[in-house]
Amino acid sequence: MFKSEELEINLGPQHPSTHGVLRVKLRLDGETVVSCTPVIGYLHRGLEKICENKTYFQGQVWTDRMDYVAAISNNLGWVEGVEKLFGIETPRRARYIRTMLTEMNRIASHLLWLATHALDIGAMTVFLYAFREREFLLDLFEAFCGARLTTTAFRIGGLREDLPPGFVKQARAFQAIFPERLEEYETLLSENRIWKKRTVGVARITAEDCIALGVTGPVLRAAGVPYDIRKAFPSAAYAEMDFEIPTRPEADTYARYLVRLAEMRQSHRIIQQCLDGLPEGPVMAKIPKILKSEVNEVYHAIEAPKGELGYYFVGEKGGVNPYRMHVRAPSFVNLQALPKMIEGRLLADVIAAIGTLDVVLGEIDR
Amino acid sequence: MPPMTLLQTIAMGLIQIVAVLIVVFIMVPLLTFAERKVIGYAQVRLGATRTAGGRKGFTASLNRGMWAMGKVPVLSFFRGLPVFVADAVKLITKEDIIPAKADRAVFTLAPILSVVAAFGVFSAIAYYPGVMFYMPKSWPLIGGLPFNGAIADVNVGLLFILGLASVGVYGIVLGAWASNSKYPLLGGLRSAAQIVSYEVPLTLSLLPAVILAGTLNFKDMSVILSTGQGMSPLAVIPLFIGFFIYTTCGFAETNRVPFDLPEAETELVAGFHTEYSGMKFGFFYLAEYANMIVVSCLATAFFFGGYYLLPFGLQRIIPASVPFLGHPSFLFFMAKVSLLLFVFIWVRATLPRYRYDQLMDVGWKYLIPLSLVNLFIAAVIRYAF
Numbered sequence: 001m002f003k004s005e006e007l008e009i010n011l012g013p014q015h016p017s018t019h020g021v022l023r024v025k026l027r028l029d030g031e032t033v034v035s036c037t038p039v040i041g042y043l044h045r046g047l048e049k050i051c052e053n054k055t056y057f058q059g060q061v062w063t064d065r066m067d068y069v070a071a072i073s074n075n076l077g078w079v080e081g082v083e084k085l086f087g088i089e090t091p092r093r094a095r096y097i098r099t100m101l102t103e104m105n106r107i108a109s110h111l112l113w114l115a116t117h118a119l120d121i122g123a124m125t126v127f128l129y130a131f132r133e134r135e136f137l138l139d140l141f142e143a144f145c146g147a148r149l150t151t152t153a154f155r156i157g158g159l160r161e162d163l164p165p166g167f168v169k170q171a172r173a174f175q176a177i178f179p180e181r182l183e184e185y186e187t188l189l190s191e192n193r194i195w196k197k198r199t200v201g202v203a204r205i206t207a208e209d210c211i212a213l214g215v216t217g218p219v220l221r222a223a224g225v226p227y228d229i230r231k232a233f234p235s236a237a238y239a240e241m242d243f244e245i246p247t248r249p250e251a252d253t254y255a256r257y258l259v260r261l262a263e264m265r266q267s268h269r270i271i272q273q274c275l276d277g278l279p280e281g282p283v284m285a286k287i288p289k290i291l292k293s294e295v296n297e298v299y300h301a302i303e304a305p306k307g308e309l310g311y312y313f314v315g316e317k318g319g320v321n322p323y324r325m326h327v328r329a330p331s332f333v334n335l336q337a338l339p340k341m342i343e344g345r346l347l348a349d350v351i352a353a354i355g356t357l358d359v360v361l362g363e364i365d366r
Numbered sequence: 367m368p369p370m371t372l373l374q375t376i377a378m379g380l381i382q383i384v385a386v387l388i389v390v391f392i393m394v395p396l397l398t399f400a401e402r403k404v405i406g407y408a409q410v411r412l413g414a415t416r417t418a419g420g421r422k423g424f425t426a427s428l429n430r431g432m433w434a435m436g437k438v439p440v441l442s443f444f445r446g447l448p449v450f451v452a453d454a455v456k457l458i459t460k461e462d463i464i465p466a467k468a469d470r471a472v473f474t475l476a477p478i479l480s481v482v483a484a485f486g487v488f489s490a491i492a493y494y495p496g497v498m499f500y501m502p503k504s505w506p507l508i509g510g511l512p513f514n515g516a517i518a519d520v521n522v523g524l525l526f527i528l529g530l531a532s533v534g535v536y537g538i539v540l541g542a543w544a545s546n547s548k549y550p551l552l553g554g555l556r557s558a559a560q561i562v563s564y565e566v567p568l569t570l571s572l573l574p575a576v577i578l579a580g581t582l583n584f585k586d587m588s589v590i591l592s593t594g595q596g597m598s599p600l601a602v603i604p605l606f607i608g609f610f611i612y613t614t615c616g617f618a619e620t621n622r623v624p625f626d627l628p629e630a631e632t633e634l635v636a637g638f639h640t641e642y643s644g645m646k647f648g649f650f651y652l653a654e655y656a657n658m659i660v661v662s663c664l665a666t667a668f669f670f671g672g673y674y675l676l677p678f679g680l681q682r683i684i685p686a687s688v689p690f691l692g693h694p695s696f697l698f699f700m701a702k703v704s705l706l707l708f709v710f711i712w713v714r715a716t717l718p719r720y721r722y723d724q725l726m727d728v729g730w731k732y733l734i735p736l737s738l739v740n741l742f743i744a745a746v747i748r749y750a751f
Contacts (some may be wrong), residue, residue, distance in 0.1 A: 009549075015635060031555075087418075127409075128410055129409070346722060
C-alpha cells in the first residue's frame, strides 16, 4: 500500500540561489540528496571561437564577459598572455597599477561571494553591507576606465591611460574604511551559532580530491594546500609584494569562508603596498600597431578570485588573431567538485555548497 | 444594569468584532511598513530609508504643505507609507492563477483556512481586563452598554487559542499539497514536521503559566501572572524561562527567520506558496503577519506583564495607589506587543536560517526537555511555596 519514491527535482536554471543559470539535477530521498548532476551550457556564447576571429586587441573585450564579477582579472590574464606570446615588456608603473586594480577586483569579487553566500544561508544583512563596499570599488573602476563591470581595463603593453586625478586619494579612503567593515561582517557571521551550524563540516572535500579534480583557488587553499599562482608563478608586480597565502586545514564551508575573508585582508595589504610604492614613469610600452605572431604557443595562468585562470594561445605565422585560444576557467573546473561535496547530504547543503564554490556561470559556459 | 437582550448582545458583538478587525487590518500593513523601515535602517537599504516620493504626484500630496514652505516634510520619517496601499492594490488586482493540475477546491480553501485561523484567534484575546469604555448613552439600542476588552471572554481561552492557531498549519500543508508542484511539496512537508514539533514545546512552555495562575481564562491568567497575587516571588524564574521558550517557538510557529524553512526562498523558491499569486498569496501573507501579532499578544499577556507596566509578576513592586503606572492600561499592552513585533523584525535582519535537521534538533533535544524542567519548577513553586 505504501511505497516510497525518489523525488527528482531541477534546481535551476531559474532558481534564486544557483547564481545565474546553473541547473542541478537532484534526486532526493526526502530531503537527502541521492545523486546530483550539474547541467551547464545555458549561457554558452562560443567565446573562445569568437576570440579566434578577433585580433589580439579586440579579443580582450570578450574576456570581460566571462567572469563578469572579476573582469579585471580576466583582462590581466589576457594581456599578460599576449605579452608573453610577443615578448613585450610592460613598464613597472603599469604593472603596479595592474596589480592594484586586480586586487581591488579580487576584493569586489569576494564581497559579491560573501553577500550571495550569506543570503543563500539566510543572513540577509551581510548582503547589503557587502554591496555597500563593492559599490565603492566599482566607483573606483568607473573612475579608472569608465566601466563598472565590463572594464577592459588594460591594454597590451601597459595601460591606455594613467590613473585619473584623485584616484589615489579615493583608493586610500577605501583602504582606511575597509578593515573595520570586514570586522563588521565578522561580527555578524564568524561566531554566529547558526552560521557555524550551517557551515562547519558542510560540503567537505579533501585536498586529494581537490587535486584529482583540478580544483584551485580558495577551495583548494581551504583544504590546506598553499597553492597560489601569485606566489608560485608571479606575474604583474606580485614578485615585489609582501603577502601571505591564507590556508585552513578543515576543508569545509566555514574554512572557505575564513580563507576568503583572510584573502581580502591580504589583498588590502597588497593594495596598500601598491599605493605606497607606486613608481613614476610611463604606463605604456612601445608596441606595433598590428601584432603579427609567429608559430608559437603560450599558456599563461593568473590567480583569479575563483582560482587558476589560464589562457592558452596558439599563434600562426603572420596571423593577427590567435589560431587557437582556450580558457581554463576556474569556475568550470571547480564545479566538478559539487557532486562529491553534497551527495548523501541535505538539500539545504546543496545551496551552501553552490555558494561556497563561488561559481560564475558566464565563466563556466563561456 | 439590566441584562442585555439578544439583539443588544449581537449588536455589541458585531461592533467589537469590527473594531478588532479594523485594528488588526491596520496593524498588519503597518507591520509590513515597519518591517521595511526597521530592516531598511538595519541593513543600510537606501531605498527604504530615503525614498520620499516626489514633489509632484500622489505621494507628495501628503506632504505638499511642507514642500510648499520649502521644508523637508515632518512626515519624512513616514515617507514610504503609501507603499502599503500600493501593496494592497497590487495583491488585489493581480491575476489569480491556479495551476492547471492543481486541486482547485483545496487550492482555494487553503489560504482561507490559514487566514481564518489566524484571525479567529483574535476573538479570544483580551486587550484589557474588564470594560474598556461604555457606549454613549444617547445611542439607540446599544446606549450605555459596556465595550469589553475581549470579544469573547472564554473560560478556557488558552485552549481555544492554541487549538485554533494550530488549524493554520492545515492551510500551509493543504496549499502545498494542492499545488501539485515539487517545491511547494517540500515546503509543506517541512512545515508539517516543523509545526508538529514546535507545538509541543510551545504548549509546554505555556503550562507553567497555567499552573501558576490556576486558570485557563485569558484575562484572569494575564492579571494574576502580572500582578503576582497569590504567587511566590520565585515564580519569576519559570515565567522568565517560559517567556524565552515561548518566543523561540513563536518564531517557528509563524515561519519567521531563523525558522523560515517552509518558505526558505533560497532553497525552495518560495516554499509552500510558490504557486500562489494575487489575493490568495495575500491571504497567506496576512496570516503570517496576523500570527506574529497573535504570538506577541500571547507572550505579552502571559509572560511580559500583560496590561501592567512590569513583566514576570514584578508589578507587585508598584502599589496600585500609584496613578497610571500602578493600573492596567491598554497602552501598556500595545506597547509591549509592538516591542515584541520589533524583536521579530530585528531578528530577521540579524540571523541566518537553520537547516531542517538542526531545526528538529533544537526543538526535540533542547526546547522540549527545557520546557519539561520548567514545568517541574513551576509545579514545585506552586505547591511548595
